[in-house]
Amino acid sequence: MEAGEDEGFVEKIIEVHGIRKSFKKRKTKEIITAVNDVSFDVHRGEVLGLLGPNGAGKTSTIKMICGLLQADEGSIHINGLDIQKRRLKALKHISAVLEGNRNLYWRLTVRENLEYFAGNRGLSRKEVAAQIEKLLSQFHLKDKENELVNGLSRGMQQKLAIAVALLANTEVILLDEPTLGLDVEISYELREILKTIVKEEKRTIIISSHDMPVVQELCDRTIIINKGTVVVDERVENLLKLFETRAYSIKLGDALSEAQQLKLQRKFPLSTYKVGTHQTTVEVNLEHSEDIYELFDIFKEEGTQVESIDRITIDFEQVFMEIVKGEKNYAMA
Incomplete structure (x- = not known):
């Protein structure tokens, strides 16, 4: 699945085709189909909203894209790599901040977290020094750089988690509920930071959120999953025009x-x-x-x-x- 070479072709960096996922209830042994024949593409450089009500299959879909769950059927390709056949190589192209599972070490400081996770990606302190300074400034964390993560507010922890994901320099960043549980002021601040990142860095970003201003202000296109299937795959501006x-x-x-x-x-x-x-x-x-x-x-x-x-x-x-x-x-x- 190589990238297209025709002029004007928008390259697909993620291809989700016909994925299904079922679970067995512990007590009744009943089989529940959480994801049922879901297909969509994500194009390089776009900001995609992946949405759905609770229990719609959205979270299972996200976990399959991140390699945390394996699809029962169907395929997922990241940058042309089949995630089931070449999992580690495929996942090198994506970094994620999942709800309730922040990619941080609580007993390290803000700066130490950034340096540690950069090292995990094979980057030296010298290579990322300038980028760390930029991220500390961009996320308003400079005055907290020497504080332990477990002493930070929820909003500060979330900003650091996203900064760590950005520092990985992957082509795709997946943000699951980036503003969940944050107060209005921090939620607005984080939204403004993300808008700047989207404008400046042109990375492929997948955002899952129930914070609709985040979707409306940041996303180019949205996919809505309901009852395990895709019910909408459309540009945000087109949906707004239609419903207006x-x-x-x-x-x-x-x-x-x-x-x-x-x-x-x-x-x-x-x-x-x-x-x-x-x-x-x-x-x-x-x-x-x-x-x-x-x-x-x-x-x-x-x-x-x-x-x-x-x-x-x-x-x-x-x-x-x-x-x-x-x-x-x-x-x-």
Whole structure:
């Protein structure tokens, strides 16, 4: 699986093809399929969001890419290397910071951790000296460089873990829930640091996160896994544009009757209905343009007046929730 040589071809650095993974429940011995025929590619230099609700199969997929789990079926290639046949060589091309499993030694200082893990990759202190200084400054860790890791805050530990992953100089970096459990200020700071790294270094980065601003601000493309399968593989900007054209806020002159509310929820299950002091507002996503007529029929049947209709500015969290919880299949228009 060599890289393509045609002009304009975007090289694939990770290829996931038809992977499956099942587990046996301890008590009942029931076989549970966590990942079911998942396929996708990651292109060199892109920032990919790998998302999914809890229990969707996302974590198992991540662990298979990192070599921590072996797929029952299918294949994973990293930089053209089959991870099952040439595991060690394939994994030299990827570094990861996994949730709850930070790549740090707690009894070493910040600087010692950076030097130690660089040495594990065969790099001398002299070779990485300038890069360590840059990372200490970039992650705002310079004043903590001689402190033991076990004395650092969770946010400082997470920043150091990501710095260690960057220092490995691998082509691919996988960040699993990089802002999980961090306070708002540190989460924002880390997001800004990652934005700078994405802009300056052009590395391939896979981000798994429930922090949707991270996905919206950093990722070029997103893959959403639900119930063990890929349900979306699309550029973030395209998803936002698509859902913006469907999301409307409608102000009404009267309250809706119980019968109207029931019909609204039956036809548009993700709609919301708010009664204010002076007006009623319905927020609804229209999957098809002709759905507007059915919506207005609900208002018309009891003479409910429509005072205004506006498109809603949507964020990626709304997109994600509609895709994983919506009753209708997602499809690009």
